[in-house]
Amino acid sequence: MRGKRSKQYRKLMQQYGMVFGFREPYQVLVDAQTIQDTEHFKMDLLSGLERTLSGKVKPMITQCSIRHLYTLSDLSQPEKDALISTAKTMERRRCNHHTLDEALSTLECLSNVIDPKKSLTNKHRYIVASQDEDVRRFCREVRGVPLVYVKRSVMVMEPMAEGSMGVREDIERSKFSSGLRGRGAGLLGKRKRGEDEGPDVHVRKDKPVTSIPEVDKTAVKKKKAKGPKGPNPLSVKKAKKGERRRSKAR
Numbered sequence: 001m002r003g004k005r006s007k008q009y010r011k012l013m014q015q016y017g018m019v020f021g022f023r024e025p026y027q028v029l030v031d032a033q034t035i036q037d038t039e040h041f042k043m044d045l046l047s048g049l050e051r052t053l054s055g056k057v058k059p060m061i062t063q064c065s066i067r068h069l070y071t072l073s074d075l076s077q078p079e080k081d082a083l084i085s086t087a088k089t090m091e092r093r094r095c096n097h098h099t100l101d102e103a104l105s106t107l108e109c110l111s112n113v114i115d116p117k118k119s120l121t122n123k124h125r126y127i128v129a130s131q132d133e134d135v136r137r138f139c140r141e142v143r144g145v146p147l148v149y150v151k152r153s154v155m156v157m158e159p160m161a162e163g164s165m166g167v168r169e170d171i172e173r174s175k176f177s178s179g180l181r182g183r184g185a186g187l188l189g190k191r192k193r194g195e196d197e198g199p200d201v202h203v204r205k206d207k208p209v210t211s212i213p214e215v216d217k218t219a220v221k222k223k224k225a226k227g228p229k230g231p232n233p234l235s236v237k238k239a240k241k242g243e244r245r246r247s248k249a250r
């Protein structure tokens, strides 16, 4: 289950990368409650984020979120200090709300930081780690905001929101019409094929082929088209490349 989920998240981040240009180190806006909850579950926030997002992360905290930690009333001073020292390891995101008498709510602050012009775009490519339902609801409306939160003691990433999916589909469609199509040529197709090619070349050059290639029929067909008779399938080593890839793709 774990492996499955991390593979799913890796794909998701690849999609955010392709469609919205997310690059490592990922800038993650962390709210005060996330710091509290990860501390509560004795989770390491940074490594949790890096594992979930499968990449290098630059955690950031707004001035308001830091103030939320300072003004927590139901914790002892040492508990508060622990949270604050975690927050201090993060890069401070100047929201410039520090001149106000009181910190803004997480929703008010983060919505202003993520999309100040209310254009529904995530211009700075922030990822948001928030325990606040309203914050995440807001973020789903903005295109291209990866969302992370802590559910019990597990860090989870939300699937891509519908609005963002629309953008993704538009891009896929335009790629499709410009001819970048074919099997496995979706968003992730390119990389996958590249990965497969490496070992393939290797095996072909260094090791003799011992097994009888099952899908060699295609290769035989090709040869047939060119020459009079197809060669003995057992001797067709050159067809190995195409055959191998095809069987892997299945």
Ligand SMILES: [Zn+2]
Binding pocket: 062, 063, 064, 065, 095, 096, 097, 098, 104, 109, 110
């Ligand atoms: Zn703020």
